[in-house]
Amino acid sequence: MIERYSRKELKAIWDDYNKYSIWLDIELAAAEAMEKLKIIPRGVVKKVKSKAKINVKRILQIENKVKHDIIAFLTSITEKAGKEARHLHKGMTSSDVLDTCFNLQLKQSGKILIKDIDQLLTSIKKQALKHKYTMCIGRSHGIHAEPTTFGLKMMSFYQEFLRNRKRLESSINEISTCAISGAVGTFANIDPRVEIYVAKKLKLNVEPISTQVIPRDRHAQFFSTLGIIGSSVERLAVEIRHLQRTEVLEVEEFFGINQKGSSAMPHKKNPILSENLTGLARLIRSNVMPALENVALWHERDISHSAVERNIGPDATITLDFALVRLDNLVKNLNIYPEQMKKNLNLTKGIFFSQRILLELTTVGFTREEAYKIVQKNAMKTWRENSSFLENIIADKKITNKIPVNKLKKLFNFSYHTKKINIIFNRSLKR
Numbered sequence: 001m002i003e004r005y006s007r008k009e010l011k012a013i014w015d016d017y018n019k020y021s022i023w024l025d026i027e028l029a030a031a032e033a034m035e036k037l038k039i040i041p042r043g044v045v046k047k048v049k050s051k052a053k054i055n056v057k058r059i060l061q062i063e064n065k066v067k068h069d070i071i072a073f074l075t076s077i078t079e080k081a082g083k084e085a086r087h088l089h090k091g092m093t094s095s096d097v098l099d100t101c102f103n104l105q106l107k108q109s110g111k112i113l114i115k116d117i118d119q120l121l122t123s124i125k126k127q128a129l130k131h132k133y134t135m136c137i138g139r140s141h142g143i144h145a146e147p148t149t150f151g152l153k154m155m156s157f158y159q160e161f162l163r164n165r166k167r168l169e170s171s172i173n174e175i176s177t178c179a180i181s182g183a184v185g186t187f188a189n190i191d192p193r194v195e196i197y198v199a200k201k202l203k204l205n206v207e208p209i210s211t212q213v214i215p216r217d218r219h220a221q222f223f224s225t226l227g228i229i230g231s232s233v234e235r236l237a238v239e240i241r242h243l244q245r246t247e248v249l250e251v252e253e254f255f256g257i258n259q260k261g262s263s264a265m266p267h268k269k270n271p272i273l274s275e276n277l278t279g280l281a282r283l284i285r286s287n288v289m290p291a292l293e294n295v296a297l298w299h300e301r302d303i304s305h306s307a308v309e310r311n312i313g314p315d316a317t318i319t320l321d322f323a324l325v326r327l328d329n330l331v332k333n334l335n336i337y338p339e340q341m342k343k344n345l346n347l348t349k350g351i352f353f354s355q356r357i358l359l360e361l362t363t364v365g366f367t368r369e370e371a372y373k374i375v376q377k378n379a380m381k382t383w384r385e386n387s388s389f390l391e392n393i394i395a396d397k398k399i400t401n402k403i404p405v406n407k408l409k410k411l412f413n414f415s416y417h418t419k420k421i422n423i424i425f426n427r428s429l430k431r
Helices: 008-013 016-036 044-051 056-066 069-081 083-087 094-130 150-175 192-201 217-244 272-286 288-293 306-332 338-345 351-363 368-385 389-394 405-411 421-429
Strands: 135-140 143-149
Touching (some): 008 094, 008 306, 016 044, 016 056, 016 094, 016 192, 044 083, 094 150, 094 217, 094 306, 094 421, 135 338, 143 150, 143 351, 150 421, 217 272, 217 288, 217 306, 272 306, 288 306, 351 389, 351 405
Antiparallel strands (some): 135 143
């Protein structure tokens, strides 16, 4: 991923030096197990550890000649560690190292993403509680529907990211496996106890059966989860973008004192952060399909997945990490305008009380079809003339013959729409 959308902590996981360091950890852990099992001489690990050095430049030089990354790595280690290094990789195959390393990198990345989500959850929850009863219009199809609260809007995102956290935890567990099973996964040249030892050492689970590679359905779940989280990021970003439109302006991204919105128009304050998050979400989701297609490898293995994973591993995790942190800062610093929300509530002259009138008419003897027709006629008049919905309702004799005017006025009560908010919050915060 380009520097612009990368954070140091996550980027370091996918650095070549870290990757080769993990490779060495795997090889040394396997060698430790083999020493304990008396498969290789004692003292090998101690000697190799004391002399082995990770030299990224040298490894790449060798790989350029031999065209094989694991062989290049082992050759480089041997150059420093000497003849004792010949005992490394005994009975192992390249995928034992590559797949175990890749899963460990995904696990490490996932743990950082969990922290990102936790920070975001804190910020969303704070805004939700602060604006628990801040009334605003709810919209369906982009059209004014019935009142809700801004806090309830935010609480829906809070619950969504709680679900995302659970999904990610499950996917991290799914991906946290180790395979040290040798060519085609039969353990013909390596003791299964080596795999158990390495898995425990690296805090991974033993892969029950590997076909020389760890099954890619695990990775498909992991990247699919990242895609879902990316979509949740976009949903919140799109909400902010819509609410920041000039004719709506219920919320607004923080705009710094020295910030510029347009090279041509000095008045502009654009929702660039939320727009950027929409774009980043597209990138994250674009990695899901290749991960799904990686599941169907030929027989015990092929390398059609390799180039894919070398790209989507760092790109998907680094991008999502950046997006979650950016979204957290956006939510924390969001400018929220309750007065504008109130103004927008009154734009349609009370028309959103139509359902209350409909329901009341059904209780006084009208069929639902009759009641709907009567209320819709008055609602359309309100739309057409920009007149008061209450006044139109009161002027309709079919309605006032059944319901007193004083009672009709009481139906136009904003608190009616917030009376269950506390119940929703309480059950949401228990989960």
